[in-house]
Amino acid sequence: MSQPKASFKELIHGDKPVLVDFYADWCGPCKQQAPILKQLTERVGDKVRVVKVNVDHSQAAANQYQIRSIPTMILFKDGKIVWRQSGLQPLRTLEGLVHQFGE
Numbered sequence: 001m002s003q004p005k006a007s008f009k010e011l012i013h014g015d016k017p018v019l020v021d022f023y024a025d026w027c028g029p030c031k032q033q034a035p036i037l038k039q040l041t042e043r044v045g046d047k048v049r050v051v052k053v054n055v056d057h058s059q060a061a062a063n064q065y066q067i068r069s070i071p072t073m074i075l076f077k078d079g080k081i082v083w084r085q086s087g088l089q090p091l092r093t094l095e096g097l098v099h100q101f102g103e
Contacts, residue, residue, distance in 0.1 A: 008061050011051055012076040017101045018049045019094065022065070022072045024056050029088045030071045040094050047102040077101050 012018045021037060023030035037050050055062040055070060065074060068086075075083040075097055082101055085093075 008053075008058075009079075011049070013079040014049060016047065016049060017082075017098065018051055018076045019097075020074045020076065021050065021052045022055050022062060022067045022074070023052060023070055024054060027070050033071045033088055036089065036091050036094070039091050040098070043091075043095060044098045044102070048098045075101060 012020070019037075019040075021030075021033065023033065037052075040048070041050055053061055055067055065072075070086070071088065072084070072086040073089055073094075074081055083097055
């Protein structure tokens, strides 16, 4: 039996930082960001949870966080926004954030 899906609010209130990637399938820079996020999870392991939110399928979440351009990444710690940036983000930047907020 499958577990019920956690709500977005439950996801961002976890005990570790949550990096949310707001993206769309048709977005070129979003497609470039995907392998960087995969590398990030390979390098930092479970120090951060990466959640991808498709703005075309989750318009309520996109509206709630006023996503106006994609990709936009928001890092949550204890349910609060600690960092937010739009545009393609390099691995080094994301890894630095995980070390800054994940300890």
